[in-house]
Every structure is written in structure tokens, then in C-alpha cells.
Amino acid sequence: MRYWLLILPKLPANAMAIFPFILLKKASQQKDVVLINHEKIHLQQQLELLILPFYVLYLLNYFINLVIYKNHYKAYFNISFEREAYSFEGDLNYLTKRKLYHWAKFFVKSSGDRLG
Template sequence: MADFGIIHISFLPAEGMALFPFILIKKKTYKTDALLIRHERIHLRQQAEMAVIFFYLFYLLNYIFNLLLYRNHRQAYLNIIFEKEAYTMEGEVDYLRMRRPFAWIKFIF
């Protein structure tokens, strides 16, 4: 697995994060964590198809809505539609190759 575009940042508040066009990871060993890297690559695809800025805006709005709904950070985060797609599909090795644009829409409900 190529690690081009993967940046190690030890003080990252999460294990990994997609910040277009890079994947940020908390520990160097995560470069070989196929599941984590695939999860973040799904986010990169989501960001690209939403012209990046709209992804971040919609992500934030979805999180705030969920926080009001669930009143719990973890539940709000896990129910962000982009996270639902990434967590559900991160185990599928060929997912990004066969993924249709805007596939996250099916995770709204």
C-alpha cells in the first residue's frame, strides 16, 4: 500500500483524519492499517465529489444536528452520514473501485 499523501501528526485528536488531499494519522504504524486508511480514503472521495468545502460544511451541520438529537458526542459522530458510509464500507477492499458518486446519500436514513 502506497503511503503517498499520508502524514504522521502525533498530536492529532483522532487516530486518523482525511483533510483533502491528505490522510493524517496519529501513529506511524497506522500507515499499514488497511482498514483505517480505507476509511479515510472513503472520506477523501466524499470530499472530492462535494468540492471539499461543501463536504466540511455538510459534515459540521450534520454533526450539530445529531448532537442536538442524541445529546452525546459519540452518537452524534457515528451518525454523521459520511461516517456511516465509511464505517460500513471500510472492510470492503474493492469498495472505492466500485463505489458510485454520492453513495453516502443512501446512508441518510
């Protein structure tokens, strides 16, 4: 998968994946292989959902979590796409063996299994 790195010092997040770009807050983050892998996982998620539906599901999952947890951080860390990315960001070979729609495994888990 081809992607482009962009450095945006005013980025409101530490890093972000918006297909086909990985946006970083600092140039030094280009060497952070775990962070880049996390964002590459998001790019793969976006591709398998044909990009636009990814953003719809991501926001919907976030807002549902916000109602459940009443806390931005808990809502964010419990987004199914984030749960997959954080779970496997340290496995630099993950994308070579990842099953299609693996994020759904995290989406269907009961709220009792969620972080929080």
C-alpha cells in the same frame, strides 16, 4: 486518487482525512489497510462535493445529530459520511465500485434506522 500520509502525534483523533492528506496519529497506522480505506472513502466524499461543501455538510450533520442524541459519540457515528465509511471500510475494493454520492443514502435514512 493520489493522497499523502502525514504522521501527527498530537492529532486529536486517531486519523483524519483533509484533502489531499490522510493524517495519522501513529506511524504504525500506515499499515492498517482498513483505517486507510476508511480515510480514502472520506477523500472520495470530499472530492465529489468539491471539498468545502463536504466540511459544511459534515459539521451540520454532526450538530443536528448532537441535538438529536445529546451525546458526542452517537452524533459522530451517525454522521452520514461516517456511516458510509464505517459500513464499507473493510471492503478494500469498495472505491472501485462505489456509486457517486452514496453517502446520501445514509443521510436520508430515518432516525429510527440510525445507530444509537
